[in-house]
Structure formats: C-alpha cells, structure tokens
Amino acid sequence: MTRYDKDQRVPVTLTVNGREYRRWIEPRLLLSDFIRDELGLTGTHVGCEHGVCGACTILLNGTPVRSCLKLAIDVGNGHITTIEGLVKDDEFDALRQAFSENHALQCGFCTPGIVVSVWDALKHASDSDLVDWEDVLSGHLCRCTGYVGIRQAIKALQAKEGGEAKA
Amino acid sequence: MKPAPFDFIRPESVADVISILSHTEDVKLLAGGQSLIAMMNMRLARPSALVTLRGVPGLDAIEEKDGVVTVGAMVVQERMRFMVSHRPEFGALAEGIGSIGHPQTRSTGTVGGSIAHADPSAELPLLLQVYRGSVTVVGPSGSHHMAAEDFFQFPFTTALEPEEILVATHWPVPTVSSGGSFREFARRRGDFAIVAVACQVSIEGQRLMDGRLGAAGVAGTAVAVDLPLDLRGQSLIADEAANHWLETLMPLLDPPDDLEASSDLRRTLVRTLGREVIAEAWVRAGGGTT
C-alpha cells in the first residue's frame, strides 16, 4: 500500500502519443491539466470540467474518456492518445477532409474532442458492432454547427469505408 | 473548478482498502470517478483522502457460475454492456446500460461505482432490482451477500457501513423463455432519467410464470415489484393485465416535483412507459400479440 501526502509531488509515467513522459505531480492534478500544462499539448480543450461538454475527450488505453474527470495520478502507466497523436496517423487525412468539406466545425473548440470520439467509433465500425452514432455524438456539445455538418462528415466517412450509417 | 487537496492512497488488496476505511477519517473510494471527480472539481466533495480501487486485484472480473453472472465492482459499464448485448436474455440490461451517460463516460464509469453511488434516478440500481440481483460486500468481519432491495436505502445512501466496500454485483441469468425491456424519459440523450422503467418476464406456453417491474426517478431509491400472484398463468395480451401490474407498483412511488417534471407527470410517465415495457418484455419472451 502506498500513501502520498496531499502536498507531495508524485512521480507519474504516462505514454502520450507514443512518447513516454515522466513528471512529478500533485495527487490532485486533473489529467486534462496534465496534458495541457505539463505536456503543453493544448489541442485537448477544457469546456466544463464536469464531464458534460466532451471537449477534453482523449483516448485512454484505446477508449474515449473525459480527461477532466480523471486524475493524472490514477492513470499512471496508461497509454494516452490526444488529438496531436491522431493527426500523425496516415488515415487521419480522410477524417480531416470529411470534416472540412462538410463544414463540421466552426470555432473548433469542441472539435478535437469530437474527432477523438468519431475516430474511435470509426475504428470500431469495422468490427461486428454497428456504431450508434447518436450515442457517440450525444457525448459532445457543439454550440456552433447544430451538428448538421458533423453528421454529414460521418456519413461521408462511412460511405468511404462502406460501413453502415445510422447517423 | 479544481479539486481541493487530498492524500492519495494506492492499496494492494481489498484487505488494504478495508483497513484504510477503518482507520481514516473522511476518505472516499475512487472507482471510475465519473460522478466523484465532477463533484470534487466543483468542491462539493472534498475528501481528505482518496483511495483508488484501480489495480486492486479481484475487482474487475466477469464470471458466470450456476446461472449467475458476477460482475466485479471495477468492471466498466461499457464492458458489461458489450458482454450482455450478445445475450438476448439480458436485453433490458443492455438497453439500460446503454442509456447511462455516453460511451465516453461508460468507458470508465464502473458498475460498482454506479451501484454504490445509489442515485435514485440511475439505471443500474433499477436494473439490479428488476433482475433480482444482489451484491457482495466485504468489511472487517468478512464478506456477506445482500439482496438489491436491502442494499438501496435512501437517495445516495446504501446499507454499506463506512468501513465496508462493495466488491461485486450478481445478476441471475433469466430463464430461456424470458424477455425484458427498458425505457427511459430524459430531456436529452444520455441525461439522467426523469423516469426510467424496466420489466422482465418469463413465460411458459403463452402464460406468465414470473416477472418483475420497476421504476427509477420516482422515489428515494429505485422501486420494483414482482408479478402479482393473480396474473400468474395469465396471458399478457390484454391491457388490463398490464395496468393491474402497474397499479401494484404505483403505491411505492413518492415522485419528486422539480423543474423538469411534476410528481404527477412522473406518475404518468411510469404508467406510459410501464405499459410499453410490459408489452415489449412479453413479446421478447415469446408471447403472442393476438
């Protein structure tokens, strides 16, 4: 059993976008702040800090998670992918293009979070399970687009993949 | 919106957890954190110490034995949904879990966390009651079993003693000719239910043999009733049968009156959704409609 004092700095190791980072942090540091302030990866946005808006969504060990509702200390040794990591994937171009052509973003503040969720769902779409897009999108607030462009972008991506659209 | 400072404790076993709970003031267990961290960010919860259950052995298994599925407290909701979504007999359970929050919260929100949180409008406490489930609790004096009805006591309050921990929930596998249904009324997709209703029935030769009907969001805890004896052996084709069953549930209701819905509206919703889930459960169990 290990106990860390509230004022103590605790060593944490996380693999973010394929790179291993070691940092000394306070126990209470939110994962969202860890990513933004400690690592300088500002593509992950913070819109509510109570788990509703979805702007802070990242992949933790391969699944989408709100980083504002996780403590950095509690995901030690985890593997994290942020928007900056997705962008490096060759297949990301198709997603970027679909979002742009369908005007799926305006201010862009919600966008990295949405893109992370959509990316993950598209990966699963090739599995046996049909993606329930309403379910995926309901985890994000976008105040600019009325979601119309986002839905269209998803349809375009699915048409490309030959997957089935439920959006 | 940043949490107040707290000590952070990483136990290595359930025994560690119990010892911490027994010896530390004002400590909270951290499971998926989907409710707790939000409350801490708002500084509405400010435990002096936080005990993570992540990595504690024995809390994240799903096992099936003797017709009961046992789900470790730290199993995430999405994993359980995935498991039951391939089993038609757990239809209502899959639907119900699918209504909890969003995939981005179910991916890390745990089954045990939701059960122990005992939100009166949450899905899992309702489902556990409708499936006649139970929980395993471990404390300084060992482990014991508790039926769902006994576990949930008041809003956000369970029978857990301060030094006890919930380690697993148990879900009896419904018999073959059974079916279930879940519905909820929420303002937005993924919101807490204003009212949620679930029903599970088993039938034999187009006759009702057993069943359970419950509702959440309408009292201090989720409430559920068995199939009334006088409906046993009957068919559920007629509306009267469903209404009769519903009327046995209504006395348990003590619905809140708030911005979203009046008490009356909540009662109406229980009736409306209740008729739907009963009818659907019957059909899914193999019941005929003519």
Next chain:
Amino acid sequence: MAWIGQSIPRFEDGRLINGHGQYIADLTPVPGIQHVAILRSPHAHARIRRIDTSRVGTVAGVTGVITGRDLLAVLAPFPVGVPRPVTYYPMAIDRVRYVGEPVAVVVANSRYVAEDALDVIEVDYEALPVVSDIEAACQRPPVALHENVPDNVANHREFTYGDPKSALHHADVLIRERFVYPRNTAVPIETYGVIAHYEQSTDDYTVWANFHGPFTLHSVMAHALKVSTQKLRIKTPQDIGGSYGVKSAVYPYMVLLAATSRLLGCSVKWIEDRLEHMKASSSASARISYVTAGFSRDGRFQALDIKQYDDVGAYIRAPEPATLYRVHGNLTGAYDVRHVHLENYAVMTNRVPTGLVRGYGGPQLYFPLERMMDIAARQLNMDPAELRRANFIKRDQFPYRTASGGIYDSGDYTAVLDTALQASGYEAFRETTRNLQDSGPMRLGIGLAAVVEPSGSNMGYVTIAYTPEERARQLPKSGAVSAATVAIDALGGITVQIDSAPEGQGHVTVVRQIVADVLTVPMESIRVIAEMDTAITPWTISSGSYSSRFAAAGANAVFSAAQKVKTKLLALAAQQLGLDNKTLRFEEGRVWGVQGATDLTVKRLAGLTHWNPAGLPAGISPGVYETSYFSLPNVDPPTAEDLINSSATYGFLVDVAKVAVNTETGKITVLDYVTVHDAGRLLNPLLADGQIYGGLAFGLGSALYEELRYDEEGQLLTGSLMDYLVPTASEIPESLTVLHHHTRAPGIPLGAKGLGEGNVMSAGAAIANAVSDALGVEICSLPLSPRAVTESVMKKGGRG
C-alpha cells in the same frame, strides 16, 4: 475564376482539426504569469459588512489578494448607457447584487492554489430583500438596488408613431396577450479568458481577451481604468472558441484583471470556469411583453401596441439597454403597419447583468409578434400563412421605411413564404391534421414564423434610450463602419488584416475569396490576420463580430481595400507600359491590355514599389499597404421624432415547423423543419448554411430546453451543464431543410446581407405556433419543457 459565391471549405479547418488552434487558455504572452481565482457572492442581495483576507497569505503559493475597496484606488465606475445614475464596478464594493458577483480576487502560482485560497477568505454578509419578479421590481419594489433609482427602472421610454390610439379604437378585432421570454444564454464551449499586464514605468495596460469586438467598448474600459485610450492595448488570440455575442461581456473582467495586475504588480491570467460562466458572465434579458394588435375584419393589421419589461439584471451594463432597441427599426416585423405605440422598461433585478446573446433583442420581439399573428389568424378564422401574406410589405414597396424609422432595403417576402410553404408541404399537412381524429395522446401541429433579420447595427440606435432632448445635448452617434488593410510585400506575398475577430464564422476563408477575385491571384498567396490588436488594427469603434455584420460590413471593407490595391497597381502598370490604365485589367495575376497579356504581374508591380521606390512615378507612393474604411449606407443618428434605422440592411426568413406533441408526457418531437432565407448574395453558401444550422440549433434550444432558472432568493437553479440543457446532436431533428432566395442588398457593393441570427429570432415562435396548433392552447412562454406542455394541456382541460 470567381471565388466569391462558391462553397469553399475553410482554410482555417486544418489547423483547428489538428488541435493547433490558439485560444486564450493556450497563451503565455508575457513571462511570469500568475493565476487568478475569484471569490463570488453566494447571496443575490446583501451588504458586505466585512471581508477578512488575513489568512490568504498562509496558503503556500499565493501572491496576493484584492477586494472591491482596493479597486477604488485605480478604477472609476464604468460609464453606463442610460441617463439614470447606476454605479457599476467590476467587483462589489460594499454591496453584492447578484449571486456570483465578484467579491475578491486571489492571485497565486496556479489556479489550484488560488481556489484553495478562496476557501480561507471570510465575508460577513447582511442579507437584503431580493428583487426577482420583473414587474414587481418596478411597480412594487421590495427594495431599491441602487440608491438613486428607487423604482429599479434603469430606462423608461415611450414612443408613438402614427395614431395608434385611434387605429386601435377603430379596429374590428383586438388581440391582447401577455408573453414571457425567458432568460437564456449562449454557452460557448470556451469560457471567458483574460490575461493582463500592467507596465508600471509607462503606466499602460496590455490585455489579452477572447473579446470579439475590442474597439466597441474600448473607451468604456479606458474610462474605468482612468487612462487615456492609447494606454490600453487589447489583443485577441488567434482563435476564439465561440461567443454568439456573450463574450462581449468579458470586458468588466478585462478591467478587473488589468487593475489586479496593477495593484499586485504581476501579470495575471484568468480562465473562467463553467460554473462561473453560467452564474456570472451574462445572459439574454428576460422580457414580459403586453401586446395589443388591431385588425380589420378582413385581416388588415392596423395598429400595434407593445409594453415591454426587460430584466437587465443587477446593473445596467453597456451596451444595455440595447436589447430593447436593437430591433427598434424593425419593430413591426414583415408587416406594413403604420400605427405603433411602444413603451420600454429596463428593470434591474438581483440577477446577473444581461448583454449580447445571438439574436440580440430579436427573439424577445419576434416571439410575441409572431405568436400574436397566429392568435389573430385563429380569431379571424384565417390561415396563419394567408394572414401574414395579406400584411407583408410588398416587393414594390422597397426601400420601405417602417413606422419606427427602419429602412428595409430590399426583399420579396411573399416569394420566400411561397417557397417555405411548398417545401414543407404546408397545405397537405394542414389537410391531414384537419381530418385527423384525436385518438391517443399524440397531436400534430404546424407553425410558421416570418422574421425580418437585421444586420449591421447602426451604432446610433443605442442612443434612442435617451429622449430627443437628452440626445440633443450630446454629440450625435451613428454609423456602421469596418476597416481592412491589404498589403503586398516585396516578393508578392499578400497579407490582409481584418477587424472582425471571428469565432468560427470562416472570415479568413471569405476574405481570401474576395481578395483573390479582385487581384486575380491564387487564394494560396493570401494570408489573413484575423486577430486584433487595438494598437495596430485600424480604429473602428463598431468593428468586431456582432449583429451579423461581416458580410455586410467587414467583407466590403476588404473588397474596397483590395480595389485600392488594384487601382494603385494598375496605375503603376499604365506608367510602366505607357498605356492608359483604363484599358488595363488583371487576369490570372497578370496585367492584360487590349493586346493581351503583358509581363507585369501583381508580384512584379508590388516589387517595384518596394525595391525601386525612386523609380516610381509621381502620385504613386512606395509599398503596397492600403487601408479602407467602409461605411454602411443609411445609418443616420436617430431623428428628433425618434425615427431610427437601427440596422444597415435587412434579410428575411420564413420557418415552418411540424411537431408531434404527446399530451400525456409533454414530449415534443420536431418532425420536420424548413427555413427559407433571403440574405441577398451568399459569399460562401457552405459557410452561410453552417451559420444557419448553428443559429437554428440555438433557436430550437431556446424553444425547447434552455432557461436560466432562478428561485425566489435569486439562486440559479440551472447553473451547470447538467441542468442548463444545451441540445446535443440527438435533439436536433434529422429532417431540416435550408433554402435560399437572393435579393441583393442594393446599397452594399458585394450585395450580401448578414445571416446566422435569424433562426434564433424565429424558432421559438415557429415551434410555439406549431405546439399551439397541435394542442389548441395558446402558448405564451418558453421553453416548452414537458412540464410546461403538460401544464398547458391541463389548463385547457380545466377550462373545459
């Protein structure tokens, strides 16, 4: 290739999708930044007896703390936009007047620590009676919020146009109704953010903030900081995460942070959190309207009388009471009505001060007006579409001067209505519902709304809050101006500086389309700087992104600056070629004469002005750096008769909503929504539709979900995103149709009118009309929650 008018995907997108946007929270523009947390009042109304900050210093990491009293050393109250004496500081001095009002500011080395320090500040409050009901606040005030304003009325004005008294007296049918529009707010996903740096040696301030119109309130801020205007420099970040108006109310925090930086001697940064935002940023004003409308038996709309009470919150904060006046010129909507009486009250209550929210002033007017048209149609036994048609301003009446002074520049309202009716299958749907037997709890309904959508606000409209006599004693205010600069460097690179500080509208892309067209160069050769710096961006008070002004104002400033560059380069070309410049033109970035292409390119010509200025002919200055100020036409100060053209141009839209209402559960399902817009020429249809979809989602949210609800004690009940219900994708109907007409704005070079706010003004009315139609009950308030719907159904049942 003409780029203007094409659906070009945005140049901004790649960066934003990749997570490389630069928002205020991402910035560290000066060294040594410390972090701010704000202690806020838990009371809606209380006297501050004592604030004890003595323990703050015991928290490790704290730099300092200030309270309202400290501010008095460096700040003056903000100027307010009304003659009544209301003192407003960015932090409470000795009395708090709304829940969330700042009481103390803590500065520390992290936000975490700053929040810890808030916990050790002790404030002794003496609770005062709370003013919550708008009408009671001014008619039976339980207490005065401000000493010198005993009736809590910050502004009261009365207007008479034509002879409404007699017109109403002679009307065959009178409709009277009371409507309530709720408080709601914009909820951008990015909250407010401010960074402030005070330079002691020169006594000047630099403030970074996600404020999309820094010039509009620059003078107000400089006044509060007691510095001459050149000493306040405001910069906006490259990206702003949405505003929809509400970030214009970040300015009190800009002043608060600036003062904090000065008092504590360090640079400070504050990123508002969501709870702060919901409770204490800004909101749309709630309004109670009493509407009386007179009609002839055959459906002529003859006279309109409106008495409206706006809840402007605890202080009248500039630019309020503008909610009451932004639509003053288009008070009568799409209808030809000459007799109007209007009485306006801006009432102060113990709630957060109000301000701009998308649609500003529009939904508060159109919800009652367009509901009233449906109520009238029912009483007159006419189809609501036909009643509207009968009273529309006709095509040949444009330009049309409204009774209150608006000048509608162009339009074809009937044609837009026809398109909407046809696209929605209006007739067929009505026929179906007429023949439907009520069985079960489901009811179907259809509703319309017709809205004249103003854009490009006339700065002068806010002064109509003053009487003509009071105005006569001030300097007149008017106008809607925008500026832009087009510059070409020595190697032909083109940079355009604009003054709109966009938050997602895609101005960068549209500017590239415009400049590429004028100079016939590839869009790739153009870089657009959209972030603003009040020390560098050309000074235009009215600049920024609000009142849908970019298409009408900003885009034309760019167009005009690009034309200037073109003229200059062609003049130079003419001299070089020894030809008459009237015979020359640009094509593919190259000068063409009657003989065809020449060797001279834009790059070459620009290069000449930089590399060989000595060789330039007389009259041609070195370099290419052309700034244009574009002034929208017809935006004069208010007249002595209180006539005001409150906006430079007016688009039009008609919405048709079809709904299914469950009378048992109160659930409303929007089955289909059609909206037909006429915003003149569309500069980029893809982006125009995006603005419309966004506005519509906003409008639907306000119709069905959104409300800042307060209890009697002035406590906010919907203070988190769990309770304040912003629609998610699932709440936006799949069946949405957006169609366009293209009646050009005659006085505007590019022919475009603004858009993006219209559906915020229309959707509440269209949905309420559809629900009223479905239920046979007149809906007079929003939002239509299940609770509200079932209560309306019950009321109807009760009435029998």
